[in-house]
Amino acid sequence: MLKHPTLSEHGEKRTRDPEATRERLLHWAFEEIYEKGFAGASLDQILANAGMTKGALYHHFGSKADLGHAVIEEVIRPFVIKRWLDPLRNSDDPVVAFRSTLECAAESFTDQEMACGCPLNNLSQELANSDDEAFRLHMASVFDQWRGGIAQAFERGKGAGTVRDDVDSEAMAAFLVSSLEGIATTMKSSRDRVLTASVGQVLIEFLETLRPAEVPAA
Numbered sequence: 001m002l003k004h005p006t007l008s009e010h011g012e013k014r015t016r017d018p019e020a021t022r023e024r025l026l027h028w029a030f031e032e033i034y035e036k037g038f039a040g041a042s043l044d045q046i047l048a049n050a051g052m053t054k055g056a057l058y059h060h061f062g063s064k065a066d067l068g069h070a071v072i073e074e075v076i077r078p079f080v081i082k083r084w085l086d087p088l089r090n091s092d093d094p095v096v097a098f099r100s101t102l103e104c105a106a107e108s109f110t111d112q113e114m115a116c117g118c119p120l121n122n123l124s125q126e127l128a129n130s131d132d133e134a135f136r137l138h139m140a141s142v143f144d145q146w147r148g149g150i151a152q153a154f155e156r157g158k159g160a161g162t163v164r165d166d167v168d169s170e171a172m173a174a175f176l177v178s179s180l181e182g183i184a185t186t187m188k189s190s191r192d193r194v195l196t197a198s199v200g201q202v203l204i205e206f207l208e209t210l211r212p213a214e215v216p217a218a
Contacts, residue, residue, distance in 0.1 A: 022060045024050050029067050030075045034119050035112075037126050038068050069138055076119050077142050084180075085149035092160035094153040095207045098176070106200050109187070114196075117188030121181045147173040154210075164212050172210070179203050 028050040032041040043064060047057060061067040083105060091097035116122065120142055127135040150173035157163030183203070187196040 018060075021052065021056055025052060025057060025060060025067070026070055026074055030071050030119070033068065033071055034116050034122070038123060039126065043067075065132060065135075068135065072120075072123065072135075072138050072142065076123070077145070080120060080142060080146050081149075084146060088149060088153035091153065092156055093162040094150070094157040095162060095210060097153065098150075099204050099207055102180075102200050102204060106197050109193070109196070114187055114191050114193065118181060118184035121184055143177065147177050149173075150176055161212060163210055167210055176203075 025046065028046045029041070031049070032046050036042075041064075043054075043057065046067075047054060057067070061070060084101060087101045088094055088097045120139065123135070124139045124143075127139070130136070147170070151169040154163055154167060154169035154172055158165055158167065158169070180203075183196060183199050186199055190196070
Protein backbone atom coordinates (compact mmCIF):
# COMPACT_ATOMS: atom_id res chain seq x y z
CA MET A 1 0.00 0.00 0.00
CA LEU A 2 1.37 3.41 -0.97
CA LYS A 3 1.13 5.55 2.13
CA HIS A 4 -0.05 9.14 2.21
CA PRO A 5 3.16 10.99 3.20
CA THR A 6 1.74 12.23 6.50
CA LEU A 7 -0.84 9.59 7.34
CA SER A 8 1.58 7.76 9.62
CA GLU A 9 1.62 10.76 11.94
CA HIS A 10 -1.97 9.95 12.85
CA GLY A 11 -1.95 6.19 12.32
CA GLU A 12 -5.21 4.41 11.66
CA LYS A 13 -7.13 5.90 14.59
CA ARG A 14 -10.36 7.78 14.09
CA THR A 15 -10.03 11.34 15.24
CA ARG A 16 -12.00 14.57 15.47
CA ASP A 17 -8.97 16.54 14.37
CA PRO A 18 -10.10 18.21 11.10
CA GLU A 19 -6.66 18.01 9.50
CA ALA A 20 -6.30 14.34 10.39
CA THR A 21 -9.81 13.71 9.03
CA ARG A 22 -8.85 15.36 5.76
CA GLU A 23 -5.66 13.33 5.50
CA ARG A 24 -7.54 10.12 6.23
CA LEU A 25 -10.03 10.89 3.46
CA LEU A 26 -7.17 11.63 1.07
CA HIS A 27 -5.43 8.39 1.97
CA TRP A 28 -8.47 6.23 1.25
CA ALA A 29 -9.40 8.27 -1.81
CA PHE A 30 -5.93 7.59 -3.18
CA GLU A 31 -6.24 3.87 -2.48
CA GLU A 32 -9.64 3.69 -4.19
CA ILE A 33 -8.53 5.72 -7.21
CA TYR A 34 -5.25 3.83 -7.51
CA GLU A 35 -6.96 0.47 -7.66
CA LYS A 36 -10.11 1.38 -9.63
CA GLY A 37 -9.30 4.56 -11.54
CA PHE A 38 -10.92 7.92 -11.03
CA ALA A 39 -14.14 7.08 -12.87
CA GLY A 40 -14.49 3.75 -11.06
CA ALA A 41 -13.71 5.15 -7.62
CA SER A 42 -16.71 5.06 -5.30
CA LEU A 43 -17.20 7.86 -2.80
CA ASP A 44 -19.31 5.52 -0.71
CA GLN A 45 -16.45 3.00 -0.57
CA ILE A 46 -13.95 5.73 0.32
CA LEU A 47 -16.18 6.82 3.19
CA ALA A 48 -16.71 3.25 4.35
CA ASN A 49 -12.97 2.57 4.38
CA ALA A 50 -12.25 5.86 6.14
CA GLY A 51 -15.07 5.42 8.63
CA MET A 52 -16.36 8.88 7.71
CA THR A 53 -19.67 10.45 6.76
CA LYS A 54 -20.61 12.35 3.62
CA GLY A 55 -20.77 15.43 5.76
CA ALA A 56 -17.09 15.05 6.63
CA LEU A 57 -16.22 14.53 2.97
CA TYR A 58 -18.09 17.59 1.71
CA HIS A 59 -16.78 19.68 4.57
CA HIS A 60 -13.30 19.27 3.09
CA PHE A 61 -13.96 18.67 -0.62
CA GLY A 62 -16.71 20.27 -2.67
CA SER A 63 -16.93 17.47 -5.24
CA LYS A 64 -15.35 14.25 -6.44
CA ALA A 65 -13.26 16.33 -8.83
CA ASP A 66 -11.97 18.46 -5.94
CA LEU A 67 -11.04 15.26 -4.12
CA GLY A 68 -9.24 13.98 -7.22
CA HIS A 69 -7.22 17.17 -7.55
CA ALA A 70 -6.29 16.99 -3.87
CA VAL A 71 -5.08 13.40 -4.35
CA ILE A 72 -2.86 14.53 -7.23
CA GLU A 73 -1.45 17.49 -5.34
CA GLU A 74 -1.14 16.10 -1.83
CA VAL A 75 -0.49 12.40 -2.34
CA ILE A 76 0.84 11.70 -5.83
CA ARG A 77 3.07 14.78 -6.26
CA PRO A 78 4.81 14.23 -2.88
CA PHE A 79 5.22 10.54 -3.73
CA VAL A 80 6.98 11.38 -7.02
CA ILE A 81 9.19 13.93 -5.28
CA LYS A 82 10.12 11.60 -2.43
CA ARG A 83 10.87 8.57 -4.59
CA TRP A 84 12.48 10.12 -7.67
CA LEU A 85 13.67 13.67 -6.93
CA ASP A 86 14.78 13.83 -3.29
CA PRO A 87 17.65 11.34 -3.86
CA LEU A 88 18.98 13.55 -6.68
CA ARG A 89 18.94 16.87 -4.83
CA ASN A 90 22.26 16.66 -3.00
CA SER A 91 24.18 14.57 -5.48
CA ASP A 92 26.75 15.72 -8.03
CA ASP A 93 26.57 12.33 -9.70
CA PRO A 94 23.03 11.83 -11.04
CA VAL A 95 23.99 8.54 -12.67
CA VAL A 96 24.84 6.98 -9.31
CA ALA A 97 21.88 8.61 -7.55
CA PHE A 98 19.40 7.62 -10.26
CA ARG A 99 20.74 4.08 -10.44
CA SER A 100 20.51 3.68 -6.67
CA THR A 101 16.95 5.01 -6.65
CA LEU A 102 15.90 2.70 -9.47
CA GLU A 103 17.46 -0.34 -7.80
CA CYS A 104 15.87 0.52 -4.46
CA ALA A 105 12.45 0.98 -6.08
CA ALA A 106 12.73 -2.33 -7.93
CA GLU A 107 13.54 -4.13 -4.68
CA SER A 108 10.67 -2.56 -2.74
CA PHE A 109 7.73 -2.67 -5.16
CA THR A 110 4.70 -3.90 -3.25
CA ASP A 111 2.22 -6.37 -4.68
CA GLN A 112 -0.18 -3.44 -5.05
CA GLU A 113 2.36 -1.48 -7.11
CA MET A 114 3.05 -4.54 -9.26
CA ALA A 115 -0.67 -4.85 -9.98
CA CYS A 116 -1.54 -1.16 -10.30
CA GLY A 117 1.59 0.43 -11.73
CA CYS A 118 2.34 4.14 -11.47
CA PRO A 119 -0.55 6.21 -10.05
CA LEU A 120 0.46 9.32 -11.99
CA ASN A 121 0.70 7.41 -15.26
CA ASN A 122 -2.64 5.71 -14.63
CA LEU A 123 -4.47 8.98 -14.09
CA SER A 124 -2.71 10.60 -17.00
CA GLN A 125 -3.85 7.82 -19.31
CA GLU A 126 -7.39 7.97 -17.94
CA LEU A 127 -7.97 11.70 -17.65
CA ALA A 128 -5.76 13.38 -20.26
CA ASN A 129 -8.69 13.54 -22.68
CA SER A 130 -11.42 14.11 -20.12
CA ASP A 131 -13.80 17.05 -20.36
CA ASP A 132 -12.07 18.53 -17.33
CA GLU A 133 -8.95 20.13 -18.83
CA ALA A 134 -7.83 21.06 -15.33
CA PHE A 135 -6.95 17.41 -14.66
CA ARG A 136 -4.60 17.26 -17.66
CA LEU A 137 -2.93 20.52 -16.70
CA HIS A 138 -2.56 19.41 -13.07
CA MET A 139 -0.90 16.14 -14.01
CA ALA A 140 1.25 17.90 -16.61
CA SER A 141 2.58 20.15 -13.84
CA VAL A 142 3.67 17.08 -11.84
CA PHE A 143 5.43 15.65 -14.88
CA ASP A 144 7.05 19.06 -15.50
CA GLN A 145 8.37 19.13 -11.93
CA TRP A 146 9.65 15.55 -12.25
CA ARG A 147 11.46 16.25 -15.53
CA GLY A 148 12.74 19.58 -14.24
CA GLY A 149 14.26 18.03 -11.13
CA ILE A 150 16.07 15.39 -13.18
CA ALA A 151 17.30 17.99 -15.67
CA GLN A 152 18.72 20.11 -12.84
CA ALA A 153 20.52 17.07 -11.44
CA PHE A 154 22.11 16.37 -14.82
CA GLU A 155 23.21 19.99 -15.15
CA ARG A 156 24.92 19.69 -11.76
CA GLY A 157 26.51 16.47 -12.94
CA LYS A 158 27.88 18.19 -16.03
CA GLY A 159 29.35 20.93 -13.83
CA ALA A 160 30.92 18.33 -11.55
CA GLY A 161 32.33 16.34 -14.45
CA THR A 162 30.25 13.21 -13.79
CA VAL A 163 28.07 13.64 -16.89
CA ARG A 164 29.21 14.27 -20.48
CA ASP A 165 29.02 17.90 -21.59
CA ASP A 166 27.14 16.97 -24.75
CA VAL A 167 24.17 15.48 -22.86
CA ASP A 168 21.00 17.52 -23.36
CA SER A 169 19.74 17.55 -19.76
CA GLU A 170 16.14 18.44 -20.58
CA ALA A 171 15.83 15.85 -23.34
CA MET A 172 17.48 13.25 -21.13
CA ALA A 173 15.07 14.02 -18.29
CA ALA A 174 12.12 13.59 -20.64
CA PHE A 175 13.55 10.30 -21.89
CA LEU A 176 14.14 8.97 -18.38
CA VAL A 177 10.65 9.84 -17.15
CA SER A 178 9.17 8.23 -20.26
CA SER A 179 11.34 5.16 -19.68
CA LEU A 180 10.26 4.89 -16.05
CA GLU A 181 6.61 5.10 -17.05
CA GLY A 182 7.21 2.46 -19.70
CA ILE A 183 8.76 0.19 -17.07
CA ALA A 184 5.75 0.83 -14.82
CA THR A 185 3.42 -0.20 -17.66
CA THR A 186 5.46 -3.36 -18.28
CA MET A 187 5.32 -4.14 -14.56
CA LYS A 188 1.56 -3.60 -14.41
CA SER A 189 0.77 -5.66 -17.51
CA SER A 190 3.13 -8.54 -16.73
CA ARG A 191 3.26 -8.54 -12.91
CA ASP A 192 6.62 -10.17 -13.47
CA ARG A 193 9.31 -8.99 -11.05
CA VAL A 194 12.14 -10.61 -13.00
CA LEU A 195 11.07 -8.96 -16.27
CA THR A 196 10.63 -5.60 -14.54
CA ALA A 197 14.08 -5.83 -12.98
CA SER A 198 15.68 -6.81 -16.30
CA VAL A 199 14.18 -3.81 -18.09
CA GLY A 200 15.37 -1.58 -15.27
CA GLN A 201 18.87 -3.03 -15.61
CA VAL A 202 18.96 -2.06 -19.29
CA LEU A 203 18.13 1.50 -18.28
CA ILE A 204 20.89 1.44 -15.67
CA GLU A 205 23.40 0.24 -18.28
CA PHE A 206 22.33 3.06 -20.57
CA LEU A 207 22.89 5.62 -17.80
CA GLU A 208 26.53 4.54 -17.55
CA THR A 209 27.07 5.66 -21.16
CA LEU A 210 26.37 9.25 -20.09
CA ARG A 211 29.64 9.50 -18.16
CA PRO A 212 32.71 11.26 -19.54
CA ALA A 213 35.27 8.77 -20.82
CA GLU A 214 37.63 9.48 -17.94
CA VAL A 215 35.02 8.82 -15.25
CA PRO A 216 34.83 5.08 -14.45
CA ALA A 217 31.49 3.44 -13.69
CA ALA A 218 30.75 3.45 -9.98
